[in-house]
Amino acid sequence: MTDQPSRHRHRHRRLADDIEDRHRSAAEDAIRRHGRDNLADDLALGGDGIAAGSRAFQDALRVAVAAPDRTAPLRRLALTVVVGVSGVVALLLVALVAWGAVPARADTITLVADDWCPYICDAKAEKPGFIFEIASASLEPHGHQVVHEVMPWARALVEVEAGRRSALAGAYYKKGRSYIYPAESVGLSVMGFVKKKSNPWRYQGLVDLDRAIIGVIKGYSYGPTLQPYINANAKNRKRIWMLHGANPLDGAFKRLSLGRLTAVITDVDTLLWTAASLGMAEKVEVAGLLPEREPLYIPFSPKLAKAKLYAEQLSDGIRKMRQDGRLAALRKRYGLGDW
Numbered sequence: 142m143t144d145q146p147s148r149h150r151h152r153h154r155r156l157a158d159d160i161e162d163r164h165r166s167a168a169e170d171a172i173r174r175h176g177r178d179n180l181a182d183d184l185a186l187g188g189d190g191i192a193a194g195s196r197a198f199q200d201a202l203r204v205a206v207a208a209p210d211r212t213a214p215l216r217r218l219a220l221t222v223v224v225g226v227s228g229v230v231a232l233l234l235v236a237l238v239a240w241g242a243v244p245a246r247a248d249t250i251t252l253v254a255d256d257w258c259p260y261i262c263d264a265k266a267e268k269p270g271f272i273f274e275i276a277s278a279s280l281e282p283h284g285h286q287v288v289h290e291v292m293p294w295a296r297a298l299v300e301v302e303a304g305r306r307s308a309l310a311g312a313y314y315k316k317g318r319s320y321i322y323p324a325e326s327v328g329l330s331v332m333g334f335v336k337k338k339s340n341p342w343r344y345q346g347l348v349d350l351d352r353a354i355i356g357v358i359k360g361y362s363y364g365p366t367l368q369p370y371i372n373a374n375a376k377n378r379k380r381i382w383m384l385h386g387a388n389p390l391d392g393a394f395k396r397l398s399l400g401r402l403t404a405v406i407t408d409v410d411t412l413l414w415t416a417a418s419l420g421m422a423e424k425v426e427v428a429g430l431l432p433e434r435e436p437l438y439i440p441f442s443p444k445l446a447k448a449k450l451y452a453e454q455l456s457d458g459i460r461k462m463r464q465d466g467r468l469a470a471l472r473k474r475y476g477l478g479d480w
Contacts, residue, residue: 250280250451252289252439253297254310255358256388258414259475260328260437261310264289271475272310272327276439278467279458280451291387295360304444307451313362313435320440321448325456328437328477332363333409335397335416336428342403344429353403356382356393361407364433390415397425404428410477 252273254261261270270289277287289310292300300306301320313330314322334344334355342353347370357363357371374380382402384393393405394415405412409427416422439455441448462468 247284247286248447249286249288250276250307252276252287252308252310253292253300253306254289255294255297255386256291256390257311257408257411258418259410259477260408261289261291263291268475270310271471271477272437272439274471275327275459275462275468276308276310276455278462278471279455282458283454285451285454293360293385293387293389294358295385298360301440301442302444304442306442307445308439308441310439311437312440313364314438314440315362318440319443321443321445321452322438322440323452323456323459325459326436326438327459330408330435330437331410332367332406332431332433332435333412334404334406334428334430335409335412335425336404337397337400338424338426340403342428344404349429350380354379354382354401356384356396356402356405358384358389358407363406364431364435366431366433367406391419394419394421394425406431414476 252261254272256262258270259268260272262268262273264273273287273289276289280287290306297306297309301309309320311327311330312320336342343349344353347366350370362368363371371381375383382396384390384405386392390405390407390411393402396402397405398421409430412425412427413422416425441451445451459468462471
């Protein structure tokens with residue numbers, strides 16, 4: 142003997158078949174009226190959001206049964222009879238997003254950093270930045286939208302820590318930080334000093350800093366060799382000049398050209414890129430390097446529920462790009478080597 146819920150299921154399957162035959166055009170109208178994202182939101186709300194009397198629910202039901210090549214499994218999974226306490230039979234529309242009839246809204250992943258070309262550049266530029274392009278190529282195949290914003294580095298740290306932005310675009314691994322770091326890095330940074338060619342000063346060790354005014358960027362980590370010196374002299378403008386803003390190197394090179402700074406220190410590739418973009422490539426030169434070679438990462442905010450997933454997807458994408466040659470081609474486009 143067939144039980145009552147089974148009879149209801151068969152009846153609703155027949156109803157779904159009837160709706161599929163008669164209301165395909167209505168389903169298309171529903172998409173135009175509500176938008177696929179709005180339908181997905183309505184279904185995700187639960188409770189009143191998917192009440193049988195809801196217009197969006199009725200339209201979404203038509204969309205579900207009209208889904209090409211997926212109608213049968215949708216009817217099996219999405220049309221479920223639920224017997225409530227009062228014995229009233231209702232329809233719940235479930236698993237639509239999972240089956241693709243109403244696609245899930247893609248996550249927007251926002252990378253933040255100061256202007257740090259060739260790693261992060263103007264979003265509208267032909268070359269928006271090496272790190273940004275790696276992140277896009279790795280994460281967009283998973284349905285995510287990757288965007289980036291340029292802001293002062295000190296602010297970027299606060300925004301990501303608080304979860305208002307998704308990730309930092311190019312940060313060193315620092316023990317004690319709560320960020321979620323991917324297994325794969327996105328580059329290798331070498332810190333160096335750049336000075337005017339006409340200035341004989343060179344860096345060979347910390348003793349050389351006693352006769353120099355060095356421009357450093359607020360919020361940056363300069364490694365175990367230099368950071369203690371910066372910390373000890375942060376308020377002494379005869380030793381350390383703290384650079385601020387979203388484009389700190391533009392001001393740094395201006396002060397360098399006027400002789401107000403002896404040298405500027407940050408990633409060497411960034412220093413040389415900035416000098417070229419400002420028309421100063423022939424006027425400056427590298428005056429010395431720090432011994433550390435620091436991997437660069439895209440660490441995600443610990444406040445993001447999907448931070449670990451994003452980190453895994455990013456690392457997987459970087460490995461694939463290295464294997465198929467896309468990574469080497471991208472670095473060549475930016476004038477960089479592999480690491």
